[in-house]
Amino acid sequence: MNALAWLGGLAFFAVRWGRSSLAHAPPPGQTMAEAFKIGVQSLPVLLTISIFVGSNLALQGYNAFTPLGGQRLVGMFVALAGVRELAPLIAAAMIAAKAGTEMASQIAVMRTREQIEALEVMAVNPYWWLVTPRLYGILLVMPALTLIAVFTTLFSSFCVAVFQLGLSSSVFVEFVSKNVSMRDLLAGEVKALVFAVIICFVSCYCGFFSEKGPEGVGKATNQAVVVSCVVCVTFNYLVSQVLYG
């Protein structure tokens, strides 16, 4: 019941943002600054995670197919599981953890210090001022970050497959390139855009209506990352069902 009320509040938040801000230009300068911040700050985390995801995929694929005598299928496994599902999803989880929590805690701190009320007093619409640059910023960088995650995953699984597991590099590359099409990459981009919208609205909503004080900030940040992850995984299933089902 509480969860339903919460989702309703989120929907109202999104609608109210749309009504007040869709028709207006975003705050000048801020959008690029947010895009730069989200993109550049998340990059090292994203690269590290993608490297480990790729290496694990290769290890597990090798293990799963060895009883079948199909070690050569590792390339196919990495291509399908990594490119289609894991890389976009893990990228979204890490951006929720890095950029999403930052949005939530920044806005929650503004709520605690009554800066949001101050914006309203100055007749600046807080939805437009706070949410718009973050939304456009994350929409700008998320597809690029997802592509980077996909290629880092492929690269690291190539390294593990060839150097640790001793597979032939030409076979690996052949199976990967046979099983990844332009359509898979585009589907990943569609997912990235959906996840970007989810992460931004959920995190801003959590921060916007947080309780005041240090506990309130901590709780908002906590809630932001958990809810974004759960909603992203659910939408991942829906998007996959529509695109591949």
Place this chain on the structure above:
Amino acid sequence: MLSTLAALGRFGTFAGRVAWRVLTPPWNAADFFRHTWIVSLRCLGPVVAVTFPFGMVIALQGLAIFDMFGAQRLLPSLISVAILREISPVLASVLVAAQAGSSYAAELGAMRIKEELDATEVMAVDSLRWHVAPRVAALSLACPVLNTVGNMAGLAGGFVMSVGIQGENAGVFMANLWNFTRTGDLVGGVVKTATFGLIIGLVACYHGFYATGGAAGVGKGVNDTVVRATLCFFAANYLLTSAFFGA
């Protein structure tokens, strides 16, 4: 560079001091069980809500592959191996880091900012032993428990997708479910998640314990906790996977 090294050293000292207090009596058993119970309950919903759809996605994608070879009966074996070995331990730990880790960092951080931790120290109560050790131990017990729930939810998701939606035969699904799965896979999952829980607990309590700078500082600590804990246990995951299932 130097400050990173200094922080690493401080984290190492912190981990050592906590480990000593976890291993030697007196233990704060009441808090340990209370925290385990609370964490398990609070993470239960998110873990199920994430592993169940992921099981469905594996079934969806796996079916697309195996249809090409006409080998649909291999699908349940693939699902169980993927879920038990990798998906459930990793996803359950991500959710534990996001939910429990960040709430520990927020709790301890708020206690530090309000000088409650300093107050306990003044009363000659060892705050590491009293507040931190039970939390770290609780996470490393709760993670395997949640992993087991995640295993069940993931398999159920795979079952619902392949039998309920795609119309595979339920008997064939159940008969092939455990073809490639060994006891070692389950034990490996438990060992992995216990280690991940330990890492998450230490990172989270470290960020809360040394929080500075008011409400904004707590928020930043929570933010850093989720990211760094996830990075650390993904790195540990690669090493543990190589050790258990490696070539």
